[in-house]
Amino acid sequence: MKRGPMGAEDPLLRVEGVGKAYFSNRVLKNVNFTLGRGRILGLVGENGAGKSTLMNILFGMRVIQETGGYEGKILIDGKEVHFRSPMDALNAGIGMVHQEFSLIPGFTVAENIVLNRETLVYNPLVEAFGDRLTTLDRASMTRRADEAISRLNIELDSSTPISELPVGYKQFTEIAREIDKKGTRLLVLDEPTAVLTESEADILLDSMRRLAAQGISIIFISHRLQEVMSVCDDIVILRDGEVVLQTTPAETSVRQIASAMVGRKIDRTEGPAEERRSSDKVAMQIEHLWVDMPGETVRNVNLTVFEGEILGIGGMAGQGKLGIANGIMGLHPAGGKVTFHGENVELNNPGSPLSLGISAVSEDRRGVGLLLEESIAWNIIFTSLQTQGRFLKSFGPLKIRDEEAIAECARKYIHDLEIKCTSEKQHVQELSGGNQQKVCLAKAFETRPRLLFVAEPTRGIDVGAKKVVLDTLKRYNREHGMTIVVISSELEELRSVCDRIAIIDKGSVAGILPASTPSEAFGYLLMGAGAAEAEKAANDNSNGTEAASA
Template sequence: MSALLEIANVTKTFPGVVANENISITVAAGEIVALLGENGAGKSTLVKSVFGMVRPDSGEIRIKGEIITPGDTSGAIARGVGMVHQHFQLVPVMTVTENIILGSEPKRGIFINMKAARAEVLALSEKYGLEVDPDAFVEDLPVGTQQRIEILKALRKDVDLLILDEPTAVLTPQETDELLQVMRNLAASGVGVLFITHKLREVMAVADRVVVLRNGRVAGSTSPKETDEEGLAQLMVGRNVVLQVEKGDAKPAAATLVIRELHVNDDRKHLAVNGLNLEVRAGEIVGVAGVEGNGQRELVEAICGMRPRISGEILVAGEATPDMHPHKIHSMGVSHIPEDREKHGLVTTYSIEDNLVLNQFDRAPFAKGWIRNMAALEENATRLVKEFDIRTPSISTTAGALSGGNKQKVVVARELSQDTRVVVAAQPTRGVDVGSIEFIHNQLIAARDAGAAVLLVSAELDEILSLADRVAVMFGGKIVAILEAKEAERVLVGRLMAGLSA
């Protein structure tokens, strides 16, 4: 088999960091190659070079034997390279058909031939077994379907090589399985697939070969037949990683967080949390499993006072929390690791020192009345950087200069270092490397063992299953089932998440 894609000795440096160093990879037609690595390992930079979005400093990229011009995407597209980006590039207010034909519309005179376009989309969807409604508006569709549209968009141009940049980051387990099947079908029809991920399970399930990147270099190349998840994890981080979280039994006490008949709207004023009841006891971790968009975000924001409730009450240690008052709720002992650390959790232009007191800056010992106590701030930061293993040159470094995992450690350090009765952790390890995941998981367990009631919301079913003492399955704005950890099996939870009965 001749190589479809050859990446030969590609090096790319950005100011201050080597993103890719002397990387060589080949992908053959009909082959699925997984590009595995932690955040910042250089995966995205490499595929952007292939697609012509990034100009490498040295090295060559050949597609079907032809060298592509660096820094020009049209060359890659013309040679049959399709790319599905990590962040969807769809126009939400347009229909599925309009999105797919965007850029090269079938025309009749100066008008778009919508009939032909629609027929083309249907044919395309049938050919690859990717079901979509051509007339639906993109904004109304779940992310899994949106991704299918992205893939169809890429496949429309007779693609020989399909690049997928973290395609499963936003998918449910079922949607992920469907996508993996689509990838297998494509490979069977002769398309080469290069996909980026940091999820080991998917690699094991679908890849023919795995190339592991670490710090911009190829750390190893292997195949699922020759290794297992432990082996891959080791290649990724260069040391042994405990994949299975080690924790003792929970010793739950009284219910600390009590939610009764909660109703909350989403941004579009639709009911997202619809009469939810839940109790989290001190000393236990309750994991909320659910397909994204079933009200988890609204639930978390309502608990923390960042989103108005319509009705219902939320009690912390028996005391009702006020609506829309994050400051008061926080001072009642509710810590919040927000879903989006860059948006809510951090001020990236502030120093680590300031970020570590972001929501406690006006409390003792960090302030005496109106005046901030800089010595206490410095002492706090120095201690937490050490305790939470935040890798930074100094405490006055801005948070934006840190890597994803270390940014998250700043948030976790801030939220878990205070006296806390309730910990609300939303996607605490999203986009975080394996080493930091392990650390953050251990911190959450330590908070539990110290007597906090921990509510863990995560799109990663594996994370929930390995951390939670009880699993609450959320569907359609309600908790549809609560399972003890030992009865929460992957398949069962997956069925419940999809709204099916057990």
């Protein structure tokens, strides 16, 4: 079925040589593509490939203006546009559905669809008190909502309060709202299927096809390969801020997309320096773990961590990789069975893993990892003081903090990890991201753990600090025999430090491969293409793989 543009006419959207750098950090370069009327474009890429930056530019988000604008041109109907705010983008007919819902829970579906664009009726009081005293025309509001819903071709009662809807229908309500906006011609859907069940996702894909048939163009951001292949007319794959492949489903294969998305970037990092034989001794055994962490739900994870290895856990955002560490550390409600060196780890009790010698560096550095308003020294020693009773000295019958020992310890880490600060008394909130991360590591190291979880170790920190952090992890692993589990969205980073890497998809382990496996094998796992495909890809390219499926 061809719903393409008619010959000479300008395409709805043309992106020409668009680039963007946040100060010295280049995140997009020379992006080019076009999108015709009524076509669906799949935008595919790893986390951090530049998808969100591109959408922020397209949507006129303020953060782009504040950091010096962008390069290149964006043309709508062949005319160049400069959006200064999301309002400008809305007026030009661009609608966006974000991953987080933007709905009022107590309002009905209809009220949400027409939110702040209600049908209004004039009354004389308006003259005295202004436009906001116009009354609502509820009949018309309902009619508009029903119309938008019917264009999506779904079953949804517009008088139901949002709070009573299942997640999938909240998503439809959001889309219906964009459709109800007059002149919405381009719809951006950011990972809309991430929160949907499979049947709901099918309905959504169907609705997308219908909308396209009605002439609305769609940019569909997804990492689910099958969905992209089944619904899109064009596919654009971004990697490291560049378009690496522009194709159509007919011309490409799952494999080509996977390898384009992940790419071969071995030249950038040196890769695992040595092939190491990890020991056969099991450090941690995870069975049927589920974790209720909002946005990172873990559904059923089975995983074995061997003593002395560095295990990587990768996966797309929202698939549950972060939930694993948080669940085991007792920070979110969890269930299942976790044993550590044969001893049972009590879930939902943060004290239990700590006392067994398991520590974690949280991905939420500022929220969970640090006491921003306290000194570096206090941040580093608190956990050891609490769980192990160290850094205390006797004061009569009481034991009080030994400030001398605390400062001593903090100074040691400041020197070891090259933490840039005025002194150990400086408040942590005044440090840069990289130095804050080093404080988090110091805190974890000081508990002298036998197993350490490190989540997103390099997120939001500069290149120099990145190297120190990763090298430090390796050093502690080699020198102290510390078993380390690194959880990261950046596959290349995992490949450079880990021995084995597990990929998490939909809350379960999609597969475990040695870090030396070629990257497209991981690409398959990331895109939910299944372990078998990944194994095949791995076998094609190298020998000696160790693929496992959950």
